[in-house]
Amino acid sequence: MKIKHILFFLITFLFTACSIKPLEPVQFETVNKEISFIKDIKPILDNRCVSCHSCYNSPCQLKLSSFEGIERGGSKADIYANRLRADNPTRLFIDATSEKEWREKGFFSVVDFLEDSNESIMMQYLFQKQTNPLNIGEYSPETDKLSCVKNKDELAKYFDENPHKGMPYGFPALKKEEYNLLMTWLKQGAIDDTKKDEITNFEKKQIKKFEEFLNNKNIKHQVTSRYIYEHLFLAHISFDEKSGNFFELIRSTTPTNQEPKIIATRFPYDKVEEPFYYRFKKIESTIVHKTHMVYKLDDKKLERYNELFIKAIWDQKPYLPPYDSKISANALRTFEQIPASSRYQFLLDDIHYIIMTFIRGPVCKGQIALNVIQDHFWVMFMDPKYDLSLQDKYFLHNNIPNLSIPNEYGEDPSLYKTFKALDNYELAKKYHKNRGSIYNQHYPNGLNIDAIWKGNKKEQNDSILTIYRHFDSASVHKGALGDIPKTLWVIDFPLLERIYYSLVAGFDIFGNTAHQLLVRTHMDRLRIEGESNFLEFLPKDSRINYFNSWYIGWLAQYLTVYTPSNNNVNIKYETKDFKKEFVNKVLNYTNNKRDSINFIEDDYKRSEIKEFYNTKQEIEESFKTLTLPNSSELIKHFNGEKSNVAFIKIELNSGQNLVYSMVVNRWHNNVALLFDEKSRLDPTKDRINFVEGFIGSYPNLFMVVKQNDLDEFFNLLQNYNSSEDDKKILKYAINRANPNFWEVFDWFDKEFKKYDFLEYGLFDLNRYLSQAINE
Numbered sequence: 001m002k003i004k005h006i007l008f009f010l011i012t013f014l015f016t017a018c019s020i021k022p023l024e025p026v027q028f029e030t031v032n033k034e035i036s037f038i039k040d041i042k043p044i045l046d047n048r049c050v051s052c053h054s055c056y057n058s059p060c061q062l063k064l065s066s067f068e069g070i071e072r073g074g075s076k077a078d079i080y081a082n083r084l085r086a087d088n089p090t091r092l093f094i095d096a097t098s099e100k101e102w103r104e105k106g107f108f109s110v111v112d113f114l115e116d117s118n119e120s121i122m123m124q125y126l127f128q129k130q131t132n133p134l135n136i137g138e139y140s141p142e143t144d145k146l147s148c149v150k151n152k153d154e155l156a157k158y159f160d161e162n163p164h165k166g167m168p169y170g171f172p173a174l175k176k177e178e179y180n181l182l183m184t185w186l187k188q189g190a191i192d193d194t195k196k197d198e199i200t201n202f203e204k205k206q207i208k209k210f211e212e213f214l215n216n217k218n219i220k221h222q223v224t225s226r227y228i229y230e231h232l233f234l235a236h237i238s239f240d241e242k243s244g245n246f247f248e249l250i251r252s253t254t255p256t257n258q259e260p261k262i263i264a265t266r267f268p269y270d271k272v273e274e275p276f277y278y279r280f281k282k283i284e285s286t287i288v289h290k291t292h293m294v295y296k297l298d299d300k301k302l303e304r305y306n307e308l309f310i311k312a313i314w315d316q317k318p319y320l321p322p323y324d325s326k327i328s329a330n331a332l333r334t335f336e337q338i339p340a341s342s343r344y345q346f347l348l349d350d351i352h353y354i355i356m357t358f359i360r361g362p363v364c365k366g367q368i369a370l371n372v373i374q375d376h377f378w379v380m381f382m383d384p385k386y387d388l389s390l391q392d393k394y395f396l397h398n399n400i401p402n403l404s405i406p407n408e409y410g411e412d413p414s415l416y417k418t419f420k421a422l423d424n425y426e427l428a429k430k431y432h433k434n435r436g437s438i439y440n441q442h443y444p445n446g447l448n449i450d451a452i453w454k455g456n457k458k459e460q461n462d463s464i465l466t467i468y469r470h471f472d473s474a475s476v477h478k479g480a481l482g483d484i485p486k487t488l489w490v491i492d493f494p495l496l497e498r499i500y501y502s503l504v505a506g507f508d509i510f511g512n513t514a515h516q517l518l519v520r521t522h523m524d525r526l527r528i529e530g531e532s533n534f535l536e537f538l539p540k541d542s543r544i545n546y547f548n549s550w551y552i553g554w555l556a557q558y559l560t561v562y563t564p565s566n567n568n569v570n571i572k573y574e575t576k577d578f579k580k581e582f583v584n585k586v587l588n589y590t591n592n593k594r595d596s597i598n599f600i601e602d603d604y605k606r607s608e609i610k611e612f613y614n615t616k617q618e619i620e621e622s623f624k625t626l627t628l629p630n631s632s633e634l635i636k637h638f639n640g641e642k643s644n645v646a647f648i649k650i651e652l653n654s655g656q657n658l659v660y661s662m663v664v665n666r667w668h669n670n671v672a673l674l675f676d677e678k679s680r681l682d683p684t685k686d687r688i689n690f691v692e693g694f695i696g697s698y699p700n701l702f703m704v705v706k707q708n709d710l711d712e713f714f715n716l717l718q719n720y721n722s723s724e725d726d727k728k729i730l731k732y733a734i735n736r737a738n739p740n741f742w743e744v745f746d747w748f749d750k751e752f753k754k755y756d757f758l759e760y761g762l763f764d765l766n767r768y769l770s771q772a773i774n775e
Contacts, residue, residue: 023156061075071111138772199245209302220309235294260281336396344390344493348381372523376486381452407518559673666681733769
């Protein structure tokens, strides 16, 4: 009986193996011209491929945003996999610099011809799409189990099982002229003609100034340069807004006037054994919005660095701090010799950039990392004049032992260290107790509204920042967007520095699962600290009730450690709605405008949807009504797809166009738990925000509405019924299978570039609504 079974399985296996359809020879029309990668090929890749292939979340780690990424190829390794041991980093331009080195790290070519063939993997994927252009079913590049094929047999098997999954994956095929041009270039050997380091003379002069400052051998300069580097290593630095060039600050083996050669380290605070120089290296990859964090350097900034760090009197004699990771992972300890006021002001000067690094840092995605925050909240900052970590020179020093961060254990912490750190709440409790005590001593009547920082300049609008979470990504925006959020944070210097070193400088996407768990759980405590700082501005008897309303459920309240102070507050409240009253006071004090669409005033009256809209004001009035809580099936449907951002184009009869982002803010009963987030959602309390312009890096849907159709469109948003209105919504929603998809994408892309040239970067389409519908 056993022999019969064995024979059956062998025959089945052989039959199945033989039944796989062999690869068809690719077909295309050869383009008879000299093809330039930069002029002809890169624009096609940027417009049609980079939107999914540009970061760690690129399918198969294939990055098409530069020739070096194309040459590196793909990998079967899953960066986001759970692992007991840290993995070796595979950062493009950093961890290997030649094709040979990448092959040794397990990457395979997508442009070299396959064995016994004159065709490459990339050619086959493009041809497959031309042969089977229909998009059928659902496409989710980040979660689909793509095979990451590396040879003919794997490729044939994949296409046999997935004939409609050529490239572009789940979107319309390339136009014939684009396809033929790209295929001809690949057939000719994929030649690169990129000219490196094309920078302006002005940029060269500015770079020389800053490199001289950063490489000054004076000890004060060396300590300052290290501090600046550790905060700017992810920045896209702009010296000249008009040039369109961006640079990264690196540690290089070569000095100024030689080609920069990056020294690969896992963390920016890792020790470099050889002599090194701080250098600026031009970013050659296509700029994508999800990793684009702009930082401007000019003569005023150089003068500011001198003012904050070099001319300032240090409390201690300058010395070179060690690179021991147990010390260097915590900047409060490493850079204690630099006046805390200088460090905090350095961070506040570019606070939007600093907070953005938390959001667009090294992860590219991470639902487990981001479910530590609410979908919508505001962040404010302690004014330096009131922050006692700056004003009392002993307080911060005495509490540094209580302000440790788990990143001190590195990228590969043991289980023992992990559980020890997870269980260590005593240091946090001790710090909060000490903090409450010293603030009570200095401010016995309590803090007043003046303790909230008013921002750098009125036009920068950075005293309050808005955070929107978009499932497993997030975005940060200047000003107070939306209605009064459920929670608010007040961040002081110790909190700001620890969040940065925990989430950015000390976070390793290639670290083991324990490392990432420690960072996630530590952020729980830091979130609570920010919320606790805010609650200090409310009457003390109300604090615990507000806090408990944010952490519904016995397990959430068991896991969250909140130690409210008994301090007074020096703000006169006239109502019992303390949070609302505080928000209105702080908006007035900081000169932040209320969101004209989403902020709901006490006397606001719902407006009816009109039959016709004549003005932008009328359109925004209906948007405002739609932000009110309701049980629209569209919101539930949208959230069910792990989506919450749509870009809306309104085509006016005048020929002008308006652009708004529709953001769905999901209501969480609490954000204290790592897993089973779905069970803690309450869709009946979800809210929509409509914001003029662009929110986030990952549009989940494009919508196009004509002025004459606004009444039907608004009625669909308010009264959507999935059983009746699916076909109606397709009139406005641009499905991924829509033959006009790329034209719509190009329009939004160009509009965003006009909207904000400096902050512009390509949007990511990995999270576009997954269902393909062929109308």
